[in-house]
Amino acid sequence: MTLDIKICGLKTEEALDAALSGGATHVGFIFFEKSPRNVDADTAAALAAKARQKLAVPVVVTVDADDAALAEIIATVQPGMLQLHGDEPPERVADVRAKFGLPVMKALAIRDAADLEKIVPYRGIADRFLFDAKAPAGSELPGGNGISFDWRLLDAVDRDVDYMLSGGLDPENVAEAVVISGARALDVSSGVESAPGVKDKGRITAFLRAARAADPQNREIEHEQAG
Numbered sequence: 001m002t003l004d005i006k007i008c009g010l011k012t013e014e015a016l017d018a019a020l021s022g023g024a025t026h027v028g029f030i031f032f033e034k035s036p037r038n039v040d041a042d043t044a045a046a047l048a049a050k051a052r053q054k055l056a057v058p059v060v061v062t063v064d065a066d067d068a069a070l071a072e073i074i075a076t077v078q079p080g081m082l083q084l085h086g087d088e089p090p091e092r093v094a095d096v097r098a099k100f101g102l103p104v105m106k107a108l109a110i111r112d113a114a115d116l117e118k119i120v121p122y123r124g125i126a127d128r129f130l131f132d133a134k135a136p137a138g139s140e141l142p143g144g145n146g147i148s149f150d151w152r153l154l155d156a157v158d159r160d161v162d163y164m165l166s167g168g169l170d171p172e173n174v175a176e177a178v179v180i181s182g183a184r185a186l187d188v189s190s191g192v193e194s195a196p197g198v199k200d201k202g203r204i205t206a207f208l209r210a211a212r213a214a215d216p217q218n219r220e221i222e223h224e225q226a227g
């Protein structure tokens with residue numbers, strides 16, 4: 001399996017096209033009013049439809065959203081996955097999964113080894129985890145802060161835990177992140193922007209290229225083809 005790569009916080013067709021043509025497997029849409037990446041449901045729906053045509057998974061990102069808000073967003077956008085990026089407890093994740101019939105990726109904030117224990121009550125409930133860095137004190141955003149955590153911590157994660165690595169990734173550090181963490185899935189937002197909420201298509205392309213080049217699976221394939 002080659003890397004899953006999610007480009008998050010998309011609001012424009014230009015950025016979406018850069019993500020899709022660079023081989024993004026997932027594209028994320030932020031539904032959080034305080035975020036500079038907040039998008040309206042109709043715009044996200046049009047972008048999601050185009051993503052689906054290219055076999056990329058549209059992911060709706062919410063923060064402690066209630067059922068009414070989720071129902072409206074899901075009906076309009078028709079995502080393939082939900083990313084719950086707030087303080088949703090395991091019961092709420094199970095409830096959302098059951099009510100909306102979509103796979104759920106639960107975001108967990110990581111700073112040190114003890115934070116990885118947060119996985120335990122969600123195992124068997126969340127379909128996937130998203131490990132993001134803890135937001136800095138005073139930030140209004142639970143994600144999208146461009147901050148990394150120590151990728152070596154992920155050595156301790158069981159191999160059967162399906163997760164995306166996020167937090168402060170960018171075209172310059174993603175190769176190192178792949179090598180150090182061993183992650184099989186990546187998620188990026190602010191690291192492919194020219195300003196908060198403004199995606200940069202050159203940085204999206206560079207990120208995808210650098211991540212794919214660092215993927216040990218790709219290197220194996222290239223090696224087999226050469227030999």
Ligand SMILES: O=C(O)c1ccccc1N[C@@H]1O[C@H](COP(=O)(O)O)[C@@H](O)[C@H]1O
Pocket residue numbers: 008009028030032035036037061062063085132141142143144145146147166167168169187188189190191
């Ligand atoms: O990006 C946002 O504004 C955001 C707002 C609310 C919840 C989650 C958000 N983003 C998620 O955080 C990760 C990490 O972001 P970054 O790469 O460090 O900028 C991002 O990939 C989104 O999934």
